[in-house]
Amino acid sequence: MVVLGGVTRLTQSGLSMVEWQPVMGVLPPLTESDWQDAFSAYQQYPEYRKNNQDMTLAEFKPIFWFEYAHRILGRAIGLIFLIPFLFFWFGRRIPTPLVPKLLGVFCLGGLQGLLGWYMVKSGLVDEPHVSPYRLTAHLTLAVFIYGYMLWLVLGLIAGGKHKRSWSVAPPWRLSVCVTALVGAMIISGGFVAGTKAGFAFNTFPTMNGDWVPQGIWALQPAWRNLFENLATVQFTHRIIALVLAVSVPLFWLSVLLASVSPPVRLATHGLLVMLVVQIALGITTLINTVPVSVAALHQGGAMLLLTMALWATHGLLREKRAFRS
DSSP: OHHHHHHHHHTTOTTSOOOOOTTGGGSOOOSHHHHHHHHHHHTTSHIIIIIOTTOOHHHHHHHHHHHHHHHHHHHHHHHHHHHHHHHHHHTTOSOGGGHHHHHHHHHHHHHHHHHHHHHHHTTSSSSSSOOHHHHHHHHHHHHHHHHHHHHHHHHHHHTTOOOOOOSSOOOHHHHHHHHHHHHHHHHHHHHHHHHTGGGSOOOSSSBTTBSSOTTTTOSSSGGGHHHHOHHHHHHHHHHHHHHHHHHHHHHHHHHHHHTOOHHHHHHHHHHHHHHHHHHHHHHHHHHTTOOHHHHHHHHHHHHHHHHHHHHHHHHHHHHHHHHHO
């Protein structure tokens, strides 16, 4: 779902559906007349009027399908979650402490749909692009929902068993810091996508010949540069990646020295490998001026990197409790 959302953004498909119909919007255009109606509705809004005045119906259909697939997948996820949840809940097969957590996941999913439409609306008013703040909020909530679900799953898999065999305190603090950095990098990537900063400064390791690009504090007030200035947004994303390039190997080494459990060791190995892959994908995306396929892999790589970080952190926090007990 997150990767498809990224592809929708990369193909500039997000503004192709100009109405939000949670129930009636399940069916796509089925006849040529339906397609003409959808295209006519699109033609009333800024993206068509300012950027795509020469677009034909045949060219409109692919961007419509990307946005439609993104919306219909969101609704399908809701049903795939809700129906089994109700079945097992009424059958008293879900532990009572887990019920509010699962209800929270479902409510967050509904909120995500509302936030997605709130984001789209920002591009249907005056300018043919969505607000980078709303886009990043939409991405952040998606990542939070994924991370929360993963955390619940890890807890269910681990059960209530605590091992006590570790002689060295697990490096859980460093793990939490690394996970927070991965989250910050993903949020930073949201602003890179929202401002289209990836289409500027397409050289590496310098930014068009400069280690620190000029004009990174050009906007006033100064805080706006962190979220709206293309140079600053991309520079910040690079800096977070650099910090991760240093901190993840240090974390990996600390885990090796701490004699942790095999699953945590495996997660840490995966974290290190995914960091290398993710940095390579990021550089490739940048120097090739954001090709859709590579950029989508880069977004998927960020989710896998977060997965490894959360997996390692979950295991280390459990082992911290076991070590102290």
